[in-house]
Amino acid sequence: MLKITPAVRLSLGLLLLTVSILLIAQVLGLTPDLRKSQLEARQNLAETLAFQTLLAYSRKDEVLVKQLLENAVERNDNILSAAVRSTGGELAVYTPRHGELWPAATDEHSTERYARIPLFMAGQQLGHLELAFEPLNRQDTSYFGLPRQLLLAVFILIVGFISYRLLIGRTLRYLDPSSVVPERVRNALNVLAEGVLILDKREQVVLANKVIAEYLQMSEKSLLGRKASSLGWQTHENSELPWLRTLNAGDRVTGARLLLGNDKKHPLVFRVNSVPITDAKGKAQGIIASFSDVSELEEKTRKLEHLASHDPLTGCLNRRALRQALNQAFIDAQNHRGELCCIMLDIDHFKRINDTHGHSVGDEVIKTVAQTVKHIVREGDSVARFGGEEFCIILPGSNLEQASQIAERCRTEIQARDCDGVQVTSSFGISSVRSGIHTPNELIQRADEALYQSKENGRNRVTLWQAQQ
Ligand SMILES: Nc1nc2c(ncn2[C@@H]2O[C@H](COP(=O)(O)OP(=O)(O)OP(=O)(O)O)[C@@H](O)[C@H]2O)c(=O)[nH]1
Known part of the structure; x- marks a missing residue:
């Protein structure tokens, strides 16, 4: 097809x-009008023949007249028959079949097929020359x-x-732009593990190797002529695409991070290098951009980072990550004269739970408490496992009153939870940067002192640290 x-x-x-x-x-x-020129030719032919016939007919040389008529029919395929008719209406001289070919009803006028030319000599009419022609279209x-x-x-x-x-x-x-790239160069690019796009000055694809075509789920041919920026890339905070930066500023770009794919949860992640292709005068005539798929590597790195910063039992931040979060929150609060509170939480009589129900039930209790607290705090807050059954909660932007409301909610919900048939209570201590505190360590220390007060005063309660403590 x-x-x-x-x-x-x-x-x-x-x-x-x-x-x-x-x-x-x-x-x-x-x-050109073929029909018209044919008619003109017929007319000329008829008039020439009429002239020749007239001379012979006027001399009553009927043999010559007949010869002239027969010659005309023989030499011209489109003349079917010819005759000279006397003024009395009889056929004087005629070629075969003229009687049957000449229509009886033909009047004085010539038509396309039938020419009737009067023969005059010295002002006296001697008769008519009649010519019957082939139909006009027959010749076509x-x-x-x-x-x-x-x-x-x-x-x-x-x-x-x-x-x-x-x-x-x-x-x-x-x-065809692709035909200017020799076959062996294309083959060499197809062996690379990286995706490669060669672009012209208008960032239109001149060549795409197999790898990039597979990433983009398009054929190499269908990529030709498409603008590279129209292929569905997502940049970090709409930053400029690397090849556009190379085109606009002539810069080499290395390691630019680009995402590809409509699946926002699992896009492909690429590290992109982009270099200009320059002419003899050093002017950029195009771009070579290479694409390394780092999706798997980034996923592994993300998992390792999570492991390094989170407690494996509860999924809360570990102490190292807590320190980083607290330091940052402390700096922000100081810079913006903002609120910042710290809550220390400790499960009451936890040793007894371990001793009575076993260590694995103890672990479940710790996990349940962590889940309960994480569920209550806001998105910008940080929950860290501080020690065995002790948690630290950092609340940027919360004042003492808000922090004590959150602690109170945690306390009542923990008390209401049932964990493998075990019910627990917990004690809380709260400190705020607004209480004359100068360092992140001091903030934790004061919250811990308030927690100690809760334990001292009978547990299952919330205590705010105050300067006179
Ligand atoms: N199951 C379990 N137990 C732990 C874990 N980390 C620490 N513990 C135990 O938690 C208990 C903490 O007990 P204590 O610090 O003496 O205090 P408590 O029994 O909670 O009493 P108060 O804090 O005074 O109410 C110890 O027995 C620890 O062995 C853990 O990850 N899992």
Whole structure:
């Protein structure tokens, strides 16, 4: 089947245009009128023959007249018969079948097929020359019995299409950007583990290797001519695409991070390098951009970072990560004169739970308490496992009153929870940067002192640290 390639489409377009131009030319009368010229030829022929016949007929040389008429019929395929009719209406001289070919009803006037020319000599009419012709269109049906115009149209369509197709195919080969890259270069790029795009000055793809085509889920050919920025990349905070930076500023870009894919949860992550292709004068004529898929590496790194900063039993921050979060929150609070509170939480009589129900139940209790607290605090707060059954909660932007409300909610919900048939209570101590505290350590220390007060005063309660403590 004929493939509708751009070359075929262009050829058909040009063919239609050509046919339309021919039709318009015909409508405007710019093409030669075959019918008219045939009629003129017939008229000339009839008049010449009439002149010759008149001379012979006036001398009553009927043999010569007959010879002239027979010669005319013999030499002209389109003359069927000829005759000289006397003024009285009888056929004086005639070629065979003229009687049957000449229509009885023909009046004085000539028609397309029947010429009737009066023969005058010295002002006296001697008779008429009669010529019967082939029908006008007969001459057009010279090929396979089909009208010549139809054949011409078919000829233009077939030969026109083949010629246009060959011409455009050849032209497109010169214009096809991929054909300027030698096969061996393309093969070499296809062996690379990295994706490669070669772009022109308008960031249109001139070459795409197999790897990048697979990442983009498109064929190498269908990528040609597409703008690289239209291929579905996501940048970090809409920063400039690396190849655009190279095109705009001439910079080499290395290690730019780009995401690809509609699946926002699992996009492919690439590290992209982009270098300009310069001409002899050092002007950028295009770009080579390489794409390394670092999705798996980033996922592993993310998991390692999570392991390094979180407690494996509860999923809360560990002490190292708590320190970082607290230091940052402390700096922010100081810079913006903001609120910051710290809550220390300790499960009451936890040793007894371990001793009575076993260590694994103890672990479950710790996990339940952690889940309860994480569920209550806001998104910007940090929950860390501080020690065995002790937790530290950092609340940026919360004042003492808000922090004590949160601690109170944690206390009542922990008390209400049932953990493998075990019910526990917990004690809380709260400190705030607004209580004359100067360092992150001091904030934790004061909250711990308040927690100690809760334990001292009978447990299952919340105590705020105050300067006079
Ligand atoms: N199951 C379990 N127990 C732990 C873990 N870490 C620490 N512990 C135990 O927690 C208990 C803490 O007990 P203590 O610090 O004496 O205090 P308590 O029994 O909670 O009493 P108060 O704090 O005074 O109410 C110890 O027995 C630890 O062995 C842990 O990860 N899992």
